[in-house]
Amino acid sequence: MRTIAEINDKITKKSAVVCTVEELKARVAEAGISQTAKEVDVITTGTFEPMESSGAIINLGHTDPPIKIRSCWLDGVLAYSGFGAVDLYLGATQSVDYPSTLEAGDDPESKERGGGHVIEDLIAGKPIQLRAVGQVTDCYPRPSFETTITRDTINQFYLYNPRNLYQNFIVGVNGGDRPLYTYLGPLQPRLANAVYSNPGAISPLLNDPDLQLIGIGTRIFLGGGIGYVAWEGTQHFPLQKRLSNQTPIGPAATLALVGDAKQMNRRWVRGCYFKNYGPSLMLGVGLPLPVLHEEVVEKCAVQDKDLVAPIVDFSIPRRVRPTFGLVSYAQLKSGRIPIEGKQVRAAPLASIYLSRQVALELKQWIQEGKFTLSERVAAIPMDRSFLPQDRWGATIALE
Incomplete structure (x- = not known):
């Protein structure tokens, strides 16, 4: 239907039709996929969440x-x-x-x-x-x-983040008898609370599940400035099991991102601290998705009820922890999820409000002609396995 060059021409002329991903989903519900694909040029997604595998390159x-x-x-x-x-x-x-x-x-x-x-x-x-x-x-x-x-x-001050934008993640709970302090924040004992980090249906990579639009060289919103996808992220695991809509059931693809921190805004780059765990970084990231054909809109029409995440028990101190099954993001966002016949309070680690604001600000940049799309120069590999380090037992045996 379109090319990125054609979309950029419309952006330059300030005639491009741009929707946030939430607006797109509402439009599809009203007009259908085909009609929406004809009318919309760009879809903006966003998230604002902790991304601890981040950092800055500085030259003094x-x-x-x-x-x-x-x-x-x-x-x-x-x-x-x-x-x-x-x-x-x-x-x-x-x-x-x-x-x-x-x-x-x-x-x-x-x-x-x-x-x-x-x-x-x-x-x-x-x-x-x-x-x-x-x-x-x-x-x-x-x-x-x-x-x-x-x-x-x-001289130089730019973010180079080895792992951002997890394509889905986990829900943390604590089935033990004492509080646990984790990278998801405090988890109360005896399944007293649940914490999830991904914003669900507005999250960037869940709206491009096969990474058909996003690749190395993709221009993005990063921390209030312009950044780029630099490479696959660390722990990139696209072979995660997936639903029929191609969205993963747990942590999957990740991206390495880079951008000039001198252009950024502290509203979108915030230091934070998790009690008894340590410091981290809250980061706003937005990805534009060009509507090149109907399938783009079809993928972006996914709803929270169609996305799931695994409920993981952090009370078991192992790499592979037991789970209480899968739960939908619609259930998570309702504020309570069922676990073993009990209704457990659930809260997001990501700011849903600020995630929406990232997508909205990126939309405004595009509408004002300040941000054009870029062709990716290479695809992100979709055949990476996840290789754990399971040598601990062998080391003990040798000692």
Whole structure:
């Protein structure tokens, strides 16, 4: 029906018809798939949820005399420095660990601060204290360095996120007898609550289940700026079991994303902390889906009742945990789900409201001609297996 070039021409002329994925679903219910496909050019999706496999690449610029940084802390948070002399990678989940910072025992908030908070503050233009220790060499004679940096006093500052946008995830519960503190937040004992992280039918990859539209080079909304799909994400597992509508029944595809953090907005990049687990990063990501043919609309018409996730018991400390079966996102969003004859309170870790706002802001960018679509340069592989590390028992036996 259309090509991306034709859609971009309409975007440039500000004549493209753009719908958020929720608007698209409502339109299909009223007019049907064929008519909707004729009328709509672009569908915008979005999510705002914790994405802990994220981080920032930072280049400081050389000092005088030069330093080859081997250890570095940003506001007390360790940044990886094992490559270029003044190149750093700041992981979102890295905790405060600089000795003088940890000694401030009267400030519990400092111990909850992590890489995600530093990234947020840099995006917001706030000053960050840098402390570095160098390896002295003939070409890098400086042994140490302290300064204050901001977004505007460093060369490169971009997010490179190895694993974002899980295509579906799990529902966490706790069948044990004590509270558990997890990457989904607190799980109360004896199945007192359930937590899910994916926003369901508005989630980007659930509306392109076979990744036919999304690939390497796809231009996206990332943290309030423009980003791109860089590669498949870590733990990418497209061979997950799927329903007849091709949506997976659990964690499946993932994407690696990249984007210039200097363009981003702290509204969409927020450091967070999970009690007794650690820091992380809440991130807004939006993907545009071009309506190239009717099948695009058919896939995007999927409803929460047609999507499921597994209920996983975190009280069993193993990689493969027992489940209480599958539950639909319609049930999850109702606020209660049935588990063993009991109605259990359910709540999302993702912000459904802000996920909708991401899709809406991306829609506005496209309507205003500020954001055009890109052709993918390569497909995301859909034949990746998931390889666990199950060598623990063998190691113990050898000892």
